[in-house]
Amino acid sequence: MKLERAAGSGPPREWWRRYPFCVATLAWGGLAALIGLVLQFRAGHAITELPDPRVMAPLFAVALALSITALVRREPQRLIALGGVLLAATAMVMGWFVVVSAVLLVAVLIGKIVAGLI
Numbered sequence: 001m002k003l004e005r006a007a008g009s010g011p012p013r014e015w016w017r018r019y020p021f022c023v024a025t026l027a028w029g030g031l032a033a034l035i036g037l038v039l040q041f042r043a044g045h046a047i048t049e050l051p052d053p054r055v056m057a058p059l060f061a062v063a064l065a066l067s068i069t070a071l072v073r074r075e076p077q078r079l080i081a082l083g084g085v086l087l088a089a090t091a092m093v094m095g096w097f098v099v100v101s102a103v104l105l106v107a108v109l110i111g112k113i114v115a116g117l118i
Contacts, residue, residue, distance in 0.1 A: 021070035022080035025063055029087030032059040036091030040098075047095040056092045063088035 016023045039051035050056075067081040075081070090097050 019070070019075045019077045019080060021066055021073060022075050022077045022084075025066040025070060025081040025084030026087070027084070028059070028063045028066055029084030029091075032056070032063060032088040032091040033094075035059060036094040040094040047099060049095060051092065051094055053092070060085075060088045060092055 036051050036056060039045070039055060040047070063085050067085045070081040071078065
């Protein structure tokens, strides 16, 4: 008995080739987050000040455009594109994001310590 391939089953393709705009959105969002970190934590810049909007707004706009293109193309992995847009949006408010994340982390740790003592 000889097994044959099913119709339409060719060699496995790389997953990132099937969702080009979703992956591009995620990569662009990661780049925006990296640029946001550099702009936020440069010397002499307060953590509560926003990064330069002349740089961050176009980065967010490109991420949003890539995400909309992925949705129009009906690429099935929409969460990848959403992640890229969220990274770019977080980059716009990087300092506040870091401060709020630190406060939440401390609150969770205190909650776990208190719950362990009771």
